Amino acid sequence: MSSGANKIIEPGTHFLMGNEACALGAVVAGCKFFAFYPITPANEIAEYMSVLLPKVKGIYIQMEDEISSIASVIGASWAGRKAMTATSGPGFTLMQENIGYAVATETPCVIVDVQRCGPSTGTPPLPMQGDVYQAKYGSHSEYPIIALAPSSVKEMFTLTIESFNLAEKYRTPVILLSDALVGHLMETFEIPDLSQIEIVERKKPDKETSDAKYFLDEDVAPMPVFGCGYKAHVTGSTHDEKGLRNVEDPVYVDKVVRALHRKIEKHKENIVKVETKFLDDAEIALLTYGSVARTAIHVVNQARKTGIKVGIIRLITLWPFPDVQVQSAARKTGRIVVMENNLGQVVNKVSEVAAKYADVKFLPPRIIGSLHEPEYVINFLKEVY
Amino acid sequence: MDQKHVHPLLVKYARIGAYKQPHCPGCGNGIVAQCMLRAIDELKLDMDKIVFASGIGCSSWIPSPLFNADVLHTTHGRSLAFATGVKLSNPELRVVVFTGDGDSAAIGGNHLIQAARKNIEILTVLVNNRIYGMTGGQVAPTTPHGVKTKTTPYGNLEYPFDLCKLVEAAGASYVARWTTFHTRQLVSSMKKGLLKKGFSFIEVISQCPVQYGTFVGIRDPAEMLHIFRKISVPFEKAKNMSREELEGKIVIGEFVDIERTGLAEAYQRLLEMMNL
Numbered sequence: 001m002s003s004g005a006n007k008i009i010e011p012g013t014h015f016l017m018g019n020e021a022c023a024l025g026a027v028v029a030g031c032k033f034f035a036f037y038p039i040t041p042a043n044e045i046a047e048y049m050s051v052l053l054p055k056v057k058g059i060y061i062q063m064e065d066e067i068s069s070i071a072s073v074i075g076a077s078w079a080g081r082k083a084m085t086a087t088s089g090p091g092f093t094l095m096q097e098n099i100g101y102a103v104a105t106e107t108p109c110v111i112v113d114v115q116r117c118g119p120s121t122g123t124p125p126l127p128m129q130g131d132v133y134q135a136k137y138g139s140h141s142e143y144p145i146i147a148l149a150p151s152s153v154k155e156m157f158t159l160t161i162e163s164f165n166l167a168e169k170y171r172t173p174v175i176l177l178s179d180a181l182v183g184h185l186m187e188t189f190e191i192p193d194l195s196q197i198e199i200v201e202r203k204k205p206d207k208e209t210s211d212a213k214y215f216l217d218e219d220v221a222p223m224p225v226f227g228c229g230y231k232a233h234v235t236g237s238t239h240d241e242k243g244l245r246n247v248e249d250p251v252y253v254d255k256v257v258r259a260l261h262r263k264i265e266k267h268k269e270n271i272v273k274v275e276t277k278f279l280d281d282a283e284i285a286l287l288t289y290g291s292v293a294r295t296a297i298h299v300v301n302q303a304r305k306t307g308i309k310v311g312i313i314r315l316i317t318l319w320p321f322p323d324v325q326v327q328s329a330a331r332k333t334g335r336i337v338v339m340e341n342n343l344g345q346v347v348n349k350v351s352e353v354a355a356k357y358a359d360v361k362f363l364p365p366r367i368i369g370s371l372h373e374p375e376y377v378i379n380f381l382k383e384v385y
Numbered sequence: 386m387d388q389k390h391v392h393p394l395l396v397k398y399a400r401i402g403a404y405k406q407p408h409c410p411g412c413g414n415g416i417v418a419q420c421m422l423r424a425i426d427e428l429k430l431d432m433d434k435i436v437f438a439s440g441i442g443c444s445s446w447i448p449s450p451l452f453n454a455d456v457l458h459t460t461h462g463r464s465l466a467f468a469t470g471v472k473l474s475n476p477e478l479r480v481v482v483f484t485g486d487g488d489s490a491a492i493g494g495n496h497l498i499q500a501a502r503k504n505i506e507i508l509t510v511l512v513n514n515r516i517y518g519m520t521g522g523q524v525a526p527t528t529p530h531g532v533k534t535k536t537t538p539y540g541n542l543e544y545p546f547d548l549c550k551l552v553e554a555a556g557a558s559y560v561a562r563w564t565t566f567h568t569r570q571l572v573s574s575m576k577k578g579l580l581k582k583g584f585s586f587i588e589v590i591s592q593c594p595v596q597y598g599t600f601v602g603i604r605d606p607a608e609m610l611h612i613f614r615k616i617s618v619p620f621e622k623a624k625n626m627s628r629e630e631l632e633g634k635i636v637i638g639e640f641v642d643i644e645r646t647g648l649a650e651a652y653q654r655l656l657e658m659m660n661l
């Protein structure tokens with residue numbers, strides 16, 4: 001299905017809100033189905049999608065809750081459409097069971113979580129990075145996931161496209177872990193000529209194959225489309241390569257769990273992205289991601305002027321965790337300061353992989369849910385320098 | 386397996402390697418499965434253009450993996466939401482949902498109501514065995530008042546749902562109830578539902594000899610079918626009966642059969658209009 005995006009999206013400079021850029025990115029990626037349940041601070045994505053999608057023969061539907069939103073997205077994906085949903089913390093929690101289903105059934109789809117503050121209802125319009133673990137561990141049992149963290153309006157556009165590409169390539173749900181700051185931020189950004197943007201389409205099975213293996217291939221099995229005669233059997237129960245349920249033999253549990261993990265682990269090098277700056281001569285590395293990276297970049301420039309040799313490593317991919325890249329930054333600098341807007345999530349992972357190479361320190365904002373003040377960060381850097 | 390001993394409908398419609406049914410002997414799910422295959426056969430529908438979705442429960446195993454078509458066996462209670470995504474995405478496909486009373490009257494209750502309200506073109510077959518079969522016989526929102534189950538050892542204090550009334554009030558285009566005794570009527574209803582251009586709902590009161598049967602002391606499936614026949618009252622007749630007279634009866638028949646544009650078709654019209 002052609003995206004049809006060039007009919008409605010002009011290349012050039014755009015001045016938009018992060019959530020709107022996300023909607024544009026989705027359309028450019030070829031998204032043709034979007035389901036939603038209203039929630040702050042993700043509403044603008046849906047509002048824009050409801051305008052855009054019908055113009056490109058796409059479907060927007062408001063469902064009765066977030067459980068059914070992700071469920072209908074998975075159904076749409078099996079019917080051959082690129083599909084997405086968006087939400088924030090409370091809705092993300094409701095989606096978890098079916099996110100696990102999407103992982104187990106190897107269903108490509110994109111879930112945007114515009115994170116907000118606090119457990120429970122919290123403070124809806126304020127940003128926080130509280131869902132990093134939920135993105136990886138929110139659904140039951142063990143499973144791999146891909147999660148990306150945009151830092152700007154531009155990245156709400158580019159990483160939404162990247163999310164679709166990864167989802168289609170690896171037949172997996174991909175989580176775009178944004179937050180209220182990036183979602184509601186307004187910035188200018190460039191949309192290039194659409195023909196220059198790489199768009200990945202899922203691999204479909206060769207029709208002639210009689211011994212249809214549509215699941216559990218670490219190099220990603222081709223995915224049937226409903227209604228084309230593949231007679232696909234899709235189940236969240238433990239299954240074999242043909243998708244047929246086998247809940248008698250524990251060997252199949254082992255097979256499914258390992259195959260799903262290997263599919264992502266094996267291709268990690270191609271999935272994981274980080275951005276580094278000033279690391280070559282740095283004696284300390286600021287490690288950060290998402291909205292907080294904006295402050296960090298500012299701080300690094302300031303601190304360097306005062307003689308602190310600080311560099312930055314910004315995680316674009318949060319899951320699978322960029323351990324090789326983090327270890328390399330740790331080896332180079334010997335000191336890592338992890339900045340995130342929570343009481344310590346990514347920092348635990350950093351300690352796990354890099355503590356033997358570097359001294360790992362954690363710096364939350366003074367007030368959770370607010371930005372790190374540059375001065376507060378610089379003072380901290382001076383202390384540990 | 387030697388095809389001589391296999392039912393001709395299975396030879397024609399069963400997935401290779403899936404002849405063996407997962408249900409207990411005498412379970413009503415086999416009857417419901419056969420009625421659906423018969424309806425499809427009589428209408429000469431192409432199985433490649435039907436998607437079967439189901440949730441979790443014994444009843445959700447009716448199409449999964451038996452039916453040789455695209456089958457989406459989903460999470461508990463959510464099959465209608467998954468099916469909504471399938472139908473909207475490709476309106477040319479017929480979408481049929483198999484679900485249970487726990488699946489769609491308890492955990493998925495809101496999806497049932499909303500799917501009926503949206504009038505999305507899906508045929509839903511809800512197998513009501515008045516119990517949670519798969520998990521071992523716990524009380525369901527359909528268990529009659531007073532009945533003892535695994536989790537109502539002193540008798541059920543609550544009252545059961547009238548699911549047909551619920552779905553009718555929510556806006557479905559076709560609503561019917563039969564029992565596993567009324568197979569001819571069930572096949573005929575399924576045929577209507579398969580062709581309907583709106584939300585269709587068929588409740589099948591079914592026997593679970595293993596769980597429900599144990600609690601009510603009737604373990605013989607044939608006896609259960611016999612009782613279904615005895616206590617069933619046609620809708621037309623029930624209209625003139627009092628609440629007391631209807632106590633313990635099963636009202637059967639077609640309750641709703643109307644024409645109203647379904648959501649997938651409405652959406653297609655919008656897309657055509659916007660992309661002239």
Ligand SMILES: Cc1ncc(C[n+]2csc(CCOP(=O)(O)OP(=O)(O)O)c2C)c(N)n1
Pocket residue numbers: 441442443444445461484485486487488489512514516517518519520525
């Ligand atoms: C979220 C969730 N909760 C609970 C269960 C356990 N469970 C499996 S089947 C079932 C009940 C099914 O009852 P019903 O829909 O009536 O189907 P039946 O087995 O009676 O046909 C339950 C509660 C589950 N699979 N998922």
Ligand code: SF4
Pocket residue numbers: 407408409411412413414443444514518519592593594595596597
């Ligand atoms: S437990 Fe009951 S409903 Fe489930 S398969 Fe056995 S008889 Fe049928």
Ligand SMILES: [Mg+2]
Pocket residue numbers: 442485486487512513514515516517518525
């Ligand atoms: Mg039941």
